[in-house]
Amino acid sequence: MRRTSLVISDLGSGGAQRVLINLARLWLQQNLSVTVITFAGPESDFMVLPVKAARLNVGGYGPSNSLWESLVGNVGRVRRLRKAIRDSRPDVVVSFLAATNILTIFATFGLNCRVVICERNDPKRQSLGRLWDFLRWLFYRFADVTTANSRDAIESLKRYVPAARLEYVPNPVIAPEGVVAKNLPFPVILSVCRLSHQKAVDCVLRGFARVIESFPDWRLLVAGTGEDAADLKQLSARLGIESRVVWLGEVEDPWAYYAAAEVFVLASRYEGTPNALLEAMVSGVAPVVSDAILGADGLVLHNRSGLVFPVDEDRSLADALAQLMADEEKRKTIGRAARESVRRYLEDDAMLAWNRVIGHVPS
DSSP: OOEEEEEESOOSSSHHHHHHHHHHHHHHHTTOEEEEEESSOGGGOOSOOOTTOEEEEOOOOSOOSSHHHHHHHHHHHHHHHHHHHHHHOOSEEEEESHHHHHHHHHHHTTOSSEEEEEEOSOTTTOOOOHHHHHHHHHHGGGSSEEEESSHHHHHHHTTTSOGGGEEEOOOOBOOOSSOOOOOOSSOEEEEESOSSTTTTHHHHHHHHHHHGGGSTTOEEEEEOOOTTHHHHHHHHHHTTOGGGEEEEESOSOTHHHHHHOSEEEEOOSSOSOOHHHHHHHHTTOEEEEEGGGGGTTTOSOBTTTBEEEOTTOHHHHHHHHHHHHHOHHHHHHHHHHHHHHTGGGBHHHHHHHHHHHHTOOOO
């Protein structure tokens, strides 16, 4: 039985965490042994691990108050992570997110295992800060394989990694069967994302405010939590749309909301390939996205599989929303094209790429 250890900071509600859970579930189905190693303990979990997956917590999760505290803390994290990896005796280690990737490379020096690290954003657009950016440049080359989920990110990573060690791999999407749509008394625009500067929910609110008087029956549903939650709720009040916006918080099962939505919107200022967008498209929801997402392997083609607007231009976003809100047939046509566009992310095709990366040939 091939042994695989998956390393991530925590099992919160992020996209990388969802990818890890999907991979763990699918590799267990292929009879791999899966151990998930986290810095945070189960008290912070949002995602639920498959029953057959082992779990090791190494501690040390959370911010540091000074450079010295960060240095000492990370030395301890690397030491404990190395022990956890040795205890799990993996054939391959798969790490997610940049800082964890760097710690994993440190922790696996001299160990007899394949090391695969996973970038989830374009490093050209997302800085980790000078020190971590330097460490990424210095140490990524020591991984056996560096993966990314967009072609643009692969191009950017050529600054850090020899091209022969780069692999584009899509996020695996597991679409459940028999989804029952939420019974909502109004047509819905849905946004599923972290409430952070990156995701530009402020732009979504401004765009929605520009069109809502022409479409008074519609509502904007926002699923997610994050550091900007309070500011965004205050912004909706200042825009006079607080009664038209529903804040769902963290949603364990978003599929029922995808099934109920007429339009999906994601206004990100920078992105990799967002899982929420993939899930909405698999569900046949017409997407409206910023052009920061155009690097996601041609996923959304303007006026074909979605509508695209320039980053931070809420007037253009409002125009795109209005087009779809006013035209049911256009919504359906684009929704069908979106579902077709995302087929390559469904589990069978996506897992071919992931199995190749970890060197696994299913029996």
